[in-house]
Amino acid sequence: MSETELRDGYDDVEDRAEDRLDEDDRLKPDFVRAVVDAVQSGDVEEAHALVAPLHPADIADLFELTPEDCRRDLAAAIADLLDADVFAEMNDYVRENLIDALDARQVADIASELDTDDAVAIIEDMEPEDQREVLRAMEPDDRAAIEEALSYPEESAGRLMQRDLVAVPEHWTVGHVLDYLRGDDHLTTDFWEIFVVDPAHKPVGTCSLSWILRTPRGIAIADVMKREQTLIPVDMDQEEVALRFQKYALISAAVVDGSGRLVGMITVDDIVHIIQEEAGEDTLLLSGAGEGDINEPIRFTVRTRLTWLLINLPTAMLAATVVGLFDERIARFAVLAQLMGIVSGMGGNAGTQTLAVVVRALATNQLTGSNTLRMIWRELRIAASNGAGLGMVVGAGAYLWFGNPALAMVFGLALFINNIVAGLAGVLVPVTLDRFDIDPAVASSVFVTTCTDSLGFFTFLGLAALWGLGG
Structure with a gap:
């Protein structure tokens, strides 16, 4: 493909993006109306074609902007685009409304694709019977992780943390760590730090990926790791967790149980949502306006x-x-x-x-x-x-x-x-x-x-x- 063709293709994508989003990256009213009209007229192919290029976060926004009585029809029209990433970005009330329309197997499949904290956010507000049915439909490992998270208090670090992390023993060398990262297909793929633990599985330090990649293989990981770390108790309130991330400029932090054992980690992308929620919550509570969510019943x-x-x-x-x-x-x-x-x-x-x-x-x-x-x-x-x-x-x-x-x-x-x-x-x-x-x-x-x-x-x-x- 020539440079001119590439430029023309890029311009075409930009033009289509401008048709969907305004200068503040919000979905344009005309675009939302076009999608809603296509759904209401039964033109599923047109609705799917309009929505397909959107980012998962924009698809989530589209559902919030769509009239409530049209959301389930929209979900049916773009069912193959409703992946876990879309549900993770969706407003709680809108997501709850759509989840009610799915069977337990579908909800279980969606939850299994999400990080534990996002999966818990979907399941925790369900009715007890529906919750048990979804958990029964999940794989044993996923079910155990979510059940453990649900056992912690609401808005605590235990609900917020992810179970998928990388932890290595302190006696390993950098070479051992690199071989482990490359050889184990079951490891999580999204992480910035490696946690170093002692034989009792208590965190003794952290090591960023950049340090490991730039250190010779024969160096002991204990000589590379940073021993000073901020540990988050599993029952700490999420607002206090956010304050620690803000105070110490953390990217991720280890979560420990009552005995000091490593049980999970919290990352900064989760904290961004918490800071936004807590800031808005206090303002609304001062006025007595409740949650202030325009999608609330x-x-x-x-x-x-x-x-x-x-x-x-x-x-x-x-x-x-x-x-x-x-x-x-x-x-x-x-x-x-x-x-x-x-x-x-x-x-x-x-x-x-x-x-x-x-x-x-x-x-x-x-x-x-x-x-x-x-x-x-x-x-x-x-x-x-x-x-x-x-x-x-x-x-x-x-x-x-x-x-x-x-x-x-x-x-x-x-x-x-x-x-x-x-x-x-x-x-x-x-x-x-x-x-x-x-x-x-x-x-x-x-x-x-x-x-x-x-x-x-x-x-x-x-x-x-x-x-x-x-x-």
Whole structure:
């Protein structure tokens, strides 16, 4: 083939790719509609031809973008393209919906092609009876690995780890290792490090492939390996695992059981997904929006959000009770009703800012017992500075608008005080919850909202009473 033909072929592939993906590598709406139209019209060949060139991750995205009532028909049209790589990239809810349409043998075949952690992600959410049926259909070795993984707590290193790794004894030479890697057809093909173990199968070091390839055969592997390593306990929470990978810039890490024996490894590609999940999870928990997955069934979303709204209802009632203590004064001086919402609202915004920073600091281990007091003092100074600035601005504005210096003073001072309350609550509430092993991302916002609303109203209306406004 000539250079011109090669260039033309390359340009043709690029043109077809541009028809499917936009500049951000997202599937274009027109392409998705074309696939859906082909499926709904029964043109299986056209649907297959459109989808065939896509990367597995793009096929997974296509299913998420396809209407729910059309997904199973799409799966039937491109059945031969639905390999393990596609299922591994697929959204959990979308994947669960498709898995329900497959028989146990098909699910077992897909799971057998995946790494253990990806296979567990498919099987762990199935109904117990379906789960047992799929496991029975699997090969004994694959079944044993998945059953072992399912015995560990959810979101732990045991669920996350892969069993396929390369471990060699410390008395081997580099030559022994090379012969072993080349001669054993059953070894995993995707690895970056080799784990060196003692006779009890406890990891004593690691050796990267580049070191082995550049070292003479006669050198002992114990002389080449790196003895300092980060070991991951099998029951460690996945969020803590991700923090260790981030802190120590790890590519992979050994997972050990309670006796210190090597039982698996975790690689950085798994950690990327965990970091993304945990970051989004904390943000959504702060708002009470549940998982925030647009593919989540509506009944689950309604239940989660309604529960959170009902939890917040008492805080609103408490704030209303505080206002009720001053209803006569408000009735005589109606402008108080106009301004008190600003005091509580600005306090709530300030509290949310502080809360977001503190929850993130706790999640990433930036905030610990050793620097808590320093963090409180830092946020107190920030709150005081912001409160003073806002207080002067709103006080001046109130004076110019209403021409009442006492009202301006009360308004500005109340906003200053509530800003400080918001800053302190934004730090103390999540830190206290964390000390009691309660997830601060779940419960903090209720308490902070209660503080800023109730104390905001009380401060503003109480100062108004002391100044004699509306008396």
